[in-house]
Amino acid sequence: MRYTKILSLWLKEKKQYVRNSTYCNYFCLKTHVVEYFQNMDIKDITTKDIKEFMENMLNKMLPISCLNIQKILKQSFEYAIENGYIEENPYKKIRLPREEKKEVEVFSVEEMHKILATDVKERYTNIVEVAYRTGMRIGEIMVLKWEDIDFDNNFLSVKRTFSKYYNSMPVIEKPKTKKSMRRIDLDKKCMSILRNIPHNSEYVFCGKTGNFLSYTIITKNFRSMCEKANVHYRCFHTLRHTHASVLLANGVHPKIVQERLGHSKIGITLDTYSHLIPTMQQTAVKVLDRL
Numbered sequence: 001m002r003y004t005k006i007l008s009l010w011l012k013e014k015k016q017y018v019r020n021s022t023y024c025n026y027f028c029l030k031t032h033v034v035e036y037f038q039n040m041d042i043k044d045i046t047t048k049d050i051k052e053f054m055e056n057m058l059n060k061m062l063p064i065s066c067l068n069i070q071k072i073l074k075q076s077f078e079y080a081i082e083n084g085y086i087e088e089n090p091y092k093k094i095r096l097p098r099e100e101k102k103e104v105e106v107f108s109v110e111e112m113h114k115i116l117a118t119d120v121k122e123r124y125t126n127i128v129e130v131a132y133r134t135g136m137r138i139g140e141i142m143v144l145k146w147e148d149i150d151f152d153n154n155f156l157s158v159k160r161t162f163s164k165y166y167n168s169m170p171v172i173e174k175p176k177t178k179k180s181m182r183r184i185d186l187d188k189k190c191m192s193i194l195r196n197i198p199h200n201s202e203y204v205f206c207g208k209t210g211n212f213l214s215y216t217i218i219t220k221n222f223r224s225m226c227e228k229a230n231v232h233y234r235c236f237h238t239l240r241h242t243h244a245s246v247l248l249a250n251g252v253h254p255k256i257v258q259e260r261l262g263h264s265k266i267g268i269t270l271d272t273y274s275h276l277i278p279t280m281q282q283t284a285v286k287v288l289d290r291l
Helices: 003-014 020-037 047-058 063-082 109-116 122-134 138-142 188-195 215-228 238-249 254-261 266-272 277-289
Strands: 155-158 161-166 169-173 182-185
Touching: 003 020, 003 063, 020 047, 020 063, 020 161, 020 169, 047 063, 109 122, 122 138, 122 188, 122 215, 122 238, 138 161, 138 215, 182 254, 238 254, 238 266, 254 266
Parallel strands: none
Antiparallel strands: 155 182, 161 169
């Protein structure tokens, strides 16, 4: 049997057990696998063929995409063995070159003041400031609903996120982990912003049609805000990093930052923002000086 046929059978089964966004990602990356192995019987595929294919992919795409293609290969061949199509697995894990971990970039408080003072439509200023003050991901902000906000007790609940468009339809899911489904307490300024937004839709941030604003529109306007403020542009996700950096620099415990960001483990928070922690060690030194 052709490998591409088995790949389709595996993907059909996989769809029952993974998130829609994961399935869509596999489905898109499947194209590369099909193009390379389209005429090959699964019994004729060797470890050498797979290594050559992966070397080819490494020259075309980022390591993170290659890692996902590895998952497709590994699991589809395991599926083939489990269902009796082959007796020996030709897949052997291929080491991918490690990407050098980069320190996250952040905006300074002064830069944020400049960005938020730019002359743009108020809805975009509001989106940027809410992102800055909550640390929410852009996908979480896009599909935030009025029902998620508790105006009496000053907090919002993250219950869903936008993942991507698939066949021109938005994929909206529950956040990936339990920690990502979280409560975020809101400061007075953030509450004031939310209270003054007109309720024209079930979504807090919506366009003229009442549907939520797209990723492209939000990021395009954010870039424009940075340019108008004469601030070096960094991606919208930098607002999330900036939120964390401001809290950590002002002595907020990393555990609280973890909860606000929705990281599954505090280790993720510490690893991501470890370059900010050394500046906080003076607090420890002052304590020791008093002993």
